[in-house]
Amino acid sequence: xxxxxxxxxxxxxxHNYWLRQHGIAGEYRAEAVxxxxxxxxxxxxxxxxxxxxxxxxxxxxxxxxxxxxDDRAExxxxxxxxxxxxxxxxxxxxxxxxxxxxxxASAPGWDQTSDAVVLGAGGSARAVVFGLRExxxxxxxxxxxxxxxxxxxxxxxxxQIHPASASELSxxxxxxxxxxxxxxxxxxxxxxxVIDIAPLRSxxxxxxxxxxPLQTELLKAARAAGHRTAxxxxxxxxxxxxxxxxxxxxxxxxTPELRTLIEADLAKT
Ligand code: NDP
Numbered sequence: 001x002x003x004x005x006x007x008x009x010x011x012x013x014x015h016n017y018w019l020r021q022h023g024i025a026g027e028y029r030a031e032a033v034x035x036x037x038x039x040x041x042x043x044x045x046x047x048x049x050x051x052x053x054x055x056x057x058x059x060x061x062x063x064x065x066x067x068x069x070d071d072r073a074e075x076x077x078x079x080x081x082x083x084x085x086x087x088x089x090x091x092x093x094x095x096x097x098x099x100x101x102x103x104x105a106s107a108p109g110w111d112q113t114s115d116a117v118v119l120g121a122g123g124s125a126r127a128v129v130f131g132l133r134e135x136x137x138x139x140x141x142x143x144x145x146x147x148x149x150x151x152x153x154x155x156x157x158x159x160q161i162h163p164a165s166a167s168e169l170s171x172x173x174x175x176x177x178x179x180x181x182x183x184x185x186x187x188x189x190x191x192x193x194v195i196d197i198a199p200l201r202s203x204x205x206x207x208x209x210x211x212x213p214l215q216t217e218l219l220k221a222a223r224a225a226g227h228r229t230a231x232x233x234x235x236x237x238x239x240x241x242x243x244x245x246x247x248x249x250x251x252x253x254x255t256p257e258l259r260t261l262i263e264a265d266l267a268k269t
Pocket of ligand 1: 125209
């Protein structure tokens with residue numbers, strides 16, 4: 001995991017758990033690398049005996065530029081996972097996969113809908129919107145405080161994206177099969193997410209990317225109203241699967257034991 005500062009990343013806990021579980025003699029490390037040193041560091045990965053890397057803030061855009069990105073990384077405009085393939089440094093954005101796999105695991109069949117509502121239009125919204133588009137959701141309504149950023153998503157991803165205002169939210173929810181919060185609202189230390197989900201179509205799936213706290217007010221309200229939910233920790237765990245598979249050639253599982261391990265770590269901080 002390459003970052004600057006490296007902060008408190010959960011990725012070492014996740015990948016080192018899988019390395020132990022699969023009996024692979026390896027180690028996943030956190031490396032604090034300043035932006036100016038990042039290009040050289042990437043070049044030196046093989047001599048440092050790394051088979052790949054995750055890139056986190058502020059390196060995700062540079063990781064995209066300095067590698068051969070796949071469609072997902074290109075579309076999202078940021079790469080968070082790097083690996084070597086036929087001598088090239090390749091990259092992808094695993095947030096797309098994490099978002100989709102988490103919903104698939106928590107709310108099977110969630111994508112049998114033509115309408116989705118996405119709250120927020122920041123970096124994670126790009127991955128979410130791309131994933132929803134990949135699954136063929138016909139209308140993806142994006143509600144964001146800064147309207148221009150929702151419009152920018154339409155410019156980037158096309159006519160399936162419908163920027164909408166907060167005043168339209170109630171009526172949009174009546175036909176939405178999936179509601180996703182990609183804003184930082186509801187996160188510990190941030191203002192609450194104020195939303196009335198009473199109009200949400202019955203049987204809809206609700207996903208919150210926020211994972212601190214784990215049980216957000218949005219998820220609590222959704223569960224109380226009988227909707228299926230997918231939480232931010234699920235996305236965090238599922239997004240790690242692809243990197244591990246690419247680096248070590250074996251697909252790891254998101255087990256209840258792993259979830260408990262990360263929950264305990266989240267509880268500490
Ligand atoms: P960005 O900073 O790129 O975007 C933040 C979004 O939140 C923007 O849409 C912004 O609106 C909105 N927002 C922030 N403050 C307010 C406010 N006071 N009122 C209304 N809207 C607000 O962040 P990211 O997209 O990278 O991350 C968003 C959240 O998703 C974070 O909580 C992050 O931890 C989580 N996340 C979780 C992941 C997971 O694996 N579970 C993966 C990635 C992110 P505006 O455009 O108007 O500023």
